[in-house]
Amino acid sequence: MMTDSSLYAARVPIFPRRVSGRFRTLKWAIMIVTLGIYYVTPWIRWDRGPALPDQAVLVDLANRRFYFFWIEIWSHEFYFVAGLLIMAGLGLFLFTSALGRVWCGYACPQTVWTDLFLVVERWIEGDRNARLRLHEAPWSARKLRLRASKWAAWLLISVATGGAWVFYFTDAPTLLRDLLTVSAHPAAYTTIAILTATTFVFGGFMREQVCIYMCPWPRIQGAMMEEDTLTVAYRDWRGEPRGKGLRRRQAEEAQAAITRAAGPQIGGRAPAIPMPGLSGARSGAARQDGPGDCIDCNACVNVCPMGIDIRDGQQLACITCALCIDACDEVMAKIGKPRGLIGYLALSDAPREAAGGRPRGAWAHVFRPRNVLYFSLWAAIGMALVFALFIRPEIEMTVAPVRNPTFVTLSDGTIRNTYDIRLRNKHGEPRAFRLSLTSGSVLAIALEGTEDLVTEIPANAQKLQRVYVSARPGGPAAARAETALRFWAEDLASGDRAHKDSVFNGRED
Numbered sequence: 001m002m003t004d005s006s007l008y009a010a011r012v013p014i015f016p017r018r019v020s021g022r023f024r025t026l027k028w029a030i031m032i033v034t035l036g037i038y039y040v041t042p043w044i045r046w047d048r049g050p051a052l053p054d055q056a057v058l059v060d061l062a063n064r065r066f067y068f069f070w071i072e073i074w075s076h077e078f079y080f081v082a083g084l085l086i087m088a089g090l091g092l093f094l095f096t097s098a099l100g101r102v103w104c105g106y107a108c109p110q111t112v113w114t115d116l117f118l119v120v121e122r123w124i125e126g127d128r129n130a131r132l133r134l135h136e137a138p139w140s141a142r143k144l145r146l147r148a149s150k151w152a153a154w155l156l157i158s159v160a161t162g163g164a165w166v167f168y169f170t171d172a173p174t175l176l177r178d179l180l181t182v183s184a185h186p187a188a189y190t191t192i193a194i195l196t197a198t199t200f201v202f203g204g205f206m207r208e209q210v211c212i213y214m215c216p217w218p219r220i221q222g223a224m225m226e227e228d229t230l231t232v233a234y235r236d237w238r239g240e241p242r243g244k245g246l247r248r249r250q251a252e253e254a255q256a257a258i259t260r261a262a263g264p265q266i267g268g269r270a271p272a273i274p275m276p277g278l279s280g281a282r283s284g285a286a287r288q289d290g291p292g293d294c295i296d297c298n299a300c301v302n303v304c305p306m307g308i309d310i311r312d313g314q315q316l317a318c319i320t321c322a323l324c325i326d327a328c329d330e331v332m333a334k335i336g337k338p339r340g341l342i343g344y345l346a347l348s349d350a351p352r353e354a355a356g357g358r359p360r361g362a363w364a365h366v367f368r369p370r371n372v373l374y375f376s377l378w379a380a381i382g383m384a385l386v387f388a389l390f391i392r393p394e395i396e397m398t399v400a401p402v403r404n405p406t407f408v409t410l411s412d413g414t415i416r417n418t419y420d421i422r423l424r425n426k427h428g429e430p431r432a433f434r435l436s437l438t439s440g441s442v443l444a445i446a447l448e449g450t451e452d453l454v455t456e457i458p459a460n461a462q463k464l465q466r467v468y469v470s471a472r473p474g475g476p477a478a479a480r481a482e483t484a485l486r487f488w489a490e491d492l493a494s495g496d497r498a499h500k501d502s503v504f505n506g507r508e509d
């Protein structure tokens with residue numbers, strides 16, 4: 001049956017009010033640190049010698065290398081990157097299981113850049129009330145000027161964001177000069193353009209829509225959170241019934257003052273989508289008979305960047321940024337009530353708290369078997385990576401026997417095998433390696449392209465050296481199907497040696 005109702009709902013803009021408090025301060029600090037790391041890192045120099053790049057952090061796609069300060073990862077060592085990615089995943093699992101969506105609320109790029117864009121928006125257009133009025137106002141010269149200024153500032157931030165990203169992939173000062181002289185590779189301009197557009201749109205216009213509708217992470221996190229997870233919650237047994245009863249007058253006065261400061265609540269409130277696995281809404285604990293501490297001032301809603309009401313219970317849209325905690329604590333201080341009507345709380349503690357008991361300490365929630373398991377896996381992989389980093393051989397050599405054919409018989413009856421030996425020189429200067437072999441049988445070694453047994457490898461490069469091993473006619477190695485042998489490579493400068501085992505194939509009579 002056809003109905004007139006539409007499944008589409010246009011976005012209602014959200015104008016979060018400025019708030020101050022301990023969590024806001026923490027968010028400022030994290031924002032400054034994360035943005036500082038992102039923008040500054042490509043400009044840190046690190047001397048690696050004349051043949052190697054002097055950028056501390058560099059993803060050198062052309063040469064398939066990754067430089068991170070003193071660590072250099074070659075493409076064949078990709079397991080380090082894989083290990084770091086697994087660690088990052090486990091770290092997210094650990095934090096989500098212990099503290100809910102702290103990643104989303106404090107450090108996710110979408111949150112950090114949206115926060116930055118909001119700072120600009122407030123700076124140009126004013127706080128919530130002023131922005132609401134501007135939004136409602138018809139287009140005028142003033143509105144056009146404010147909007148144009150805001151969009152221009154957002155665009156500058158977006159270009160800087162896209163620009164900073166490409167600096168990670170090539171020498172930053174050189175690329176900056178090329179970009180300014182319009183002589184950089186087209187890929188650089190394309191990347192900057194794409195990242196500029198996504199930053200501008202995601203941070204300026206889509207904001208909470210990215211978190212609610214585009215990002216799959218909230219759904220995944222819902223499966224990782226449980227009732228022992230500490231997360232932002234409203235103590236409904238303390239807050240309800242709202243603003244009623246004996247303190248109505250006091251509540252109404254406080255509410256009027258705060259509402260005047262906060263401005264009216266217009267429709268920018270997201271629907272309350274319950275967080276899967278966490279029973280959806282409120283604690284369900286018993287409410288008190290008298291009036292609750294919540295004066296229904298909407299301060300917690302007005303500061304929320306997601307436009308939700310935490311009093312509806314835990315919701316998929318809540319990124320646990322804790323700004324509603326700061327807002328409500330401010331209100332509680334004004335009406336002379338204890339802080340913490342909204343606070344970090346585990347739902348498993350709600351009945352105990354509602355009955356007048358003390359909640360378990362934060363550590364009891366953090367040190368749970370699941371979190372210990374996540375941390376143990378995370379630490380084990382981290383230690384394995386550090387160990388692997390320190391035992392990396394100075395000389396890296398691989399040996400690949402050429403098996404088509406396995407051997408050739410020369411005119412004098414000599415049996416010859418061919419091998420491809422790959423040597424890597426990870427140093428900033430050319431190196432010479434002498435190749436040799438040891439075996440239980442008499443075998444001779446020769447190098448293609450050189451009379452002696454020394455092969456030169458340019459700085460920071462690898463070389464494939466073809467090697468021939470021969471057994472004299474009638475000797476034991478020539479007559480045996482397989483003879484074990486060991487190739488040696490000696491660095492003539494340092495005297496360091498490396499070896500790889502292989503086999504020599506003879507004619508089995």
Ligand code: SF4
Pocket residue numbers: 239293294295296297298299300301311327328331341342
């Ligand atoms: S800020 Fe606190 S008092 Fe005000 S509506 Fe929210 S929960 Fe109630």
Ligand code: SF4
Pocket residue numbers: 232300303304305306307308309310317318319320321322323324325
């Ligand atoms: S309800 Fe809003 S302000 Fe409160 S933690 Fe969730 S996203 Fe942040």
